[in-house]
Amino acid sequence: MLYATYQAQHMAMDPWRQLARGMADWLHQVVPEGPAQSSVRELVAGGALARSMAAAHDVFARMSLTHARPSFGIPxxxxxxxxxxxxxxxxxxxxxxxxxxxxxxxxxxxxxxxxxxxxxxxxxxxxxxxxxxxxxxxxxxxxxxxxxxxxxxxxxxxxxxxxxxxxxxxxxxxxxxxxxxxxxxxxxxxxxxxxxxxxxxxxxxxxxxxxxxxxxxxxxxxxxxxxxxTGKPMSWFEENMIHTVPWPQRGAGRKVYPGFVQLTAFMSMNRERHIKAFEDMYAHLAAGDHDKAATTQAFYEEYFAVADxxxxxxxxxxxxxxxxxxxxxxxxxxxxxxxxxxxxxxxxxxxxxxxxxxxxxxxxxxxxxxxxxxxxxxxxxxxxxxxxxxxxxxxxxxxxxxxxxxxxxxxxxxxx
Structure with a gap:
C-alpha cells in the first residue's frame, strides 16, 4: 500500500509542479538576469517581489523525485x-x-x-x-x-x-x-x-x-x-522495507526496496544540512545569483533521481x-x-x-x-x-x- 499511495500522491502533485516550473521560467524571463539591482525595468517588473516569487516557484518545482536515469552528460x-x-x-x-x-x-x-x-x-x-x-x-x-x-x-x-x-x-x-x-x-x-x-x-x-x-x-x-x-531482525526489514511495484509500471508486482524510501532515510540523517541547502538556493535565486544556485540545483536533480x-x-x-x-x-x-x-x-x-x-x-x-x-x-x-x-x-x-x-x-x- 505504501508504494501505491506514494505513486498516487506523486502523480497528483505533478501538474502543480509543472505549473510552478512554468511560472518560475516566466518570472525569470521578466526579471533581468544577474544580481538584484534598482533598475527601472526591475522595479516595473516587481523587483524583489518578482524574484522572490520566481525563487519560491523554482524551489517547489525542484522538490520532486524522478524515476528515470539522468544523462551522464559527458560530451x-x-x-x-x-x-x-x-x-x-x-x-x-x-x-x-x-x-x-x-x-x-x-x-x-x-x-x-x-x-x-x-x-x-x-x-x-x-x-x-x-x-x-x-x-x-x-x-x-x-x-x-x-x-x-x-x-x-x-x-x-x-x-x-x-x-x-x-x-x-x-x-x-x-x-x-x-x-x-x-x-x-x-x-x-x-x-x-x-x-x-x-x-x-x-x-x-x-x-x-x-x-x-x-x-x-x-x-x-x-x-x-x-x-x-543490526537494530532490527530480518523479519522487520521484510515487513517494513519491502513493497510491491504498483500498476502501471513495467515491473508491476515485483517486490522492491523503493528508492524513495532509501532517499528519505539518507535525508533524515542530515536533515538540517538539506534544509539549509534549499534555503540557500532560494536566497540565491531571490537575489538573482543563478550561478551560485546552479550547483545546488544540479546536485538535487541527481540526488532526487531514485531507483528501486x-x-x-x-x-x-x-x-x-x-x-x-x-x-x-x-x-x-x-x-x-x-x-x-x-x-x-x-x-x-x-x-x-x-x-x-x-x-x-x-x-x-x-x-x-x-x-x-x-x-x-x-x-x-x-x-x-x-x-x-x-x-x-x-x-x-x-x-x-x-x-x-x-x-x-x-x-x-x-x-x-
Missing part, C-alpha cells in the same frame, strides 16, 4: 592534452544492468577500468564526476544498473549472487588486463567476484582492485547506518553484509562456492577511506587487506583521505586532486 573528455568526443555505447545488456562504455572517438589505447556503481537507491550517474576524472587516463566502463521497478516479473529475481556474477560476466567481456574499481556498497561484491575469478584461475581476473569507502567489515567502528541494520532495488538483493545485503558479516568471517558463498579472498594472487589491491565518512567509517574498507593474504606486499596500498565524508571520496576537488592520482598510479603500475 567530451580531455586526455593527453587533447579533447576527445565521448560516445556512450552499451557493450552488454541484461534485464538488470548494462555494461556501458565511454568510448573516446579516435582515442589512444589506455588501461580498461570497470567502475562498479552502487545499487543503493540512485543511478550510476551519481558517479558522473568519478567517470569524468577517470576518462583523463583510462578507457572507462561502468555498471549501469536498471531501475528494478522497470524490470518485468518474467526476468526473475536478482540477489547478491546475481550482482557478483554480473561483475564476473562484465570482466569476462572486457577480457584480460582490465582493472576493477568499486565504490561503497559493491565493494563486497567486487572483492567476491575477484576472489571467485582467482579461485577459478579465470583469465580475465582484474590486474588491480580498488575498493573505495566500502563495507567490507561492518564490525569495525559501526556507523549509524550499521547500527540501524530488487527485494532479494536488498535483503541479502542487509543480512550478509551488515548483520552476519559473512565475507570477513569467511562464510560468504556465491551459489555453492565459498568466497576465498586469500586466493587472490595476481591482482593488486588498493583501499581508500574518508576521514569523516559517516556511512562507511574508517577501518571498514581497509579490512580487505587482511583478507587478501596472498597479495604481495608491494601490490598493497591504502589511503585515508583527510577532510572528506562519504561522497568526497569519489567526487569533488579532493577526489580529483588527491585521491585520483593514487588510483591512477596503482592502475598504470599494474597495467600490461
Amino acid at each position: 567530451e573528455a580531455l586526455c593527453q592534452g587533447r579533447a576527445y568526443v565521448i560516445h556512450e555505447e552499451p557493450v552488454l545488456r541484461t534485464p538488470f544492468g548494462t555494461l556501458l562504455h565511454f568510448r573516446k572517438e579516435g582515442g589512444p589505447e589506455l588501461p580498461k577500468v570497470l567502475l562498479v556503481a552502487p545499487m543503493s537507491g540512485h543511478f550510476a550517474t551519481l558517479l558522473r564526476d568519478t567517470v569524468k576524472t577517470l576518462l583523463q587516463d583510462h578507457d572507462v566502463f561502468i555498471t549501469d544498473w536498471h531501475n528494478a521497478r522497470d524490470v518485468p516479473l518474467k526476468h526473475g529475481v536478482f540477489g547478491l549472487d546475481d550482482y557478483t556474477r554480473h561483475l564476473i560476466q562484465f570482466l569476462d567481456k572486457l577480457g584480460p588486463g582490465a582493472h576493477l574499481m568499486a565504490i561503497c556498497q559493491p565493494c563486497v561484491a567486487a572483492l567476491a567476484a575477484t576472489s571467485l575469478m582467482a579461485q577459478d584461475a579465470h583469465p580475465a581476473q582484474p590486474r588491480s582492485l580498488t575498493l573505495m569507502a566500502g563495507p567490507i567489515d561492518c564490525r569495525v567502528n559501526p556507523t549509524e547506518v550499521n547500527k540501524l541494520a 532495488l530488487p527485494a532479494e538483493f536488498y535483503l541479502e545485503t542487509v543480512g550478509k553484509v551488515f548483520q552476519t558479516y559473512d565475507l570477513p568471517r569467511g562464510v560468504l558463498t556465491c551459489g555453492d562456492t565459498v568466497v576465498d579472498p586469500s586466493a587472490i594472487r595476481r591482482t593488486a589491491l588498493f583501499t581508500v577511506e574518508g576521514e569523516r565518512d559517516d556511512i562507511c567509517s574508517v577501518g571498514q574498507t581497509v579490512a580487505a587487506q587482511d583478507l587478501c593474504t596472498a597479495v604481495r606486499p608491494y601490490w598493497r596500498n591504502h589511503h585515508i583521505q583527510t577532510g572528506v565524508g562519504h561522497y568526497g571520496v569519489f567526487s569533488g576537488r579532493r577526489w580529483q586532486n588527491e585521491i585520483y592520482p593514487r588510483v591512477r598510479d596503482v592502475i598504470h603500475q599494474t597495467a600490461a
Whole structure:
C-alpha cells in the first residue's frame, strides 16, 4: 500500500509542479538576469517581489523525485592534452544492468577500468564526476544498473549472487588486463567476484582492485547506518522495507526496496544540512545569483533521481553484509562456492577511506587487506583521505586532486 499511495500522491502533485516550473521560467524571463539591482525595468517588473516569487516557484518545482536515469552528460573528455568526443555505447545488456562504455572517438589505447556503481537507491550517474576524472587516463566502463521497478516479473529475481556474477560476466567481456574499481556498497561484491575469478584461475581476473569507502567489515567502528541494520531482525526489514511495484509500471508486482524510501532515510540523517541547502538556493535565486544556485540545483536533480532495488538483493545485503558479516568471517558463498579472498594472487589491491565518512567509517574498507593474504606486499596500498565524508571520496576537488592520482598510479603500475 505504501508504494501505491506514494505513486498516487506523486502523480497528483505533478501538474502543480509543472505549473510552478512554468511560472518560475516566466518570472525569470521578466526579471533581468544577474544580481538584484534598482533598475527601472526591475522595479516595473516587481523587483524583489518578482524574484522572490520566481525563487519560491523554482524551489517547489525542484522538490520532486524522478524515476528515470539522468544523462551522464559527458560530451567530451580531455586526455593527453587533447579533447576527445565521448560516445556512450552499451557493450552488454541484461534485464538488470548494462555494461556501458565511454568510448573516446579516435582515442589512444589506455588501461580498461570497470567502475562498479552502487545499487543503493540512485543511478550510476551519481558517479558522473568519478567517470569524468577517470576518462583523463583510462578507457572507462561502468555498471549501469536498471531501475528494478522497470524490470518485468518474467526476468526473475536478482540477489547478491546475481550482482557478483554480473561483475564476473562484465570482466569476462572486457577480457584480460582490465582493472576493477568499486565504490561503497559493491565493494563486497567486487572483492567476491575477484576472489571467485582467482579461485577459478579465470583469465580475465582484474590486474588491480580498488575498493573505495566500502563495507567490507561492518564490525569495525559501526556507523549509524550499521547500527540501524543490526537494530532490527530480518523479519522487520521484510515487513517494513519491502513493497510491491504498483500498476502501471513495467515491473508491476515485483517486490522492491523503493528508492524513495532509501532517499528519505539518507535525508533524515542530515536533515538540517538539506534544509539549509534549499534555503540557500532560494536566497540565491531571490537575489538573482543563478550561478551560485546552479550547483545546488544540479546536485538535487541527481540526488532526487531514485531507483528501486530488487527485494532479494536488498535483503541479502542487509543480512550478509551488515548483520552476519559473512565475507570477513569467511562464510560468504556465491551459489555453492565459498568466497576465498586469500586466493587472490595476481591482482593488486588498493583501499581508500574518508576521514569523516559517516556511512562507511574508517577501518571498514581497509579490512580487505587482511583478507587478501596472498597479495604481495608491494601490490598493497591504502589511503585515508583527510577532510572528506562519504561522497568526497569519489567526487569533488579532493577526489580529483588527491585521491585520483593514487588510483591512477596503482592502475598504470599494474597495467600490461
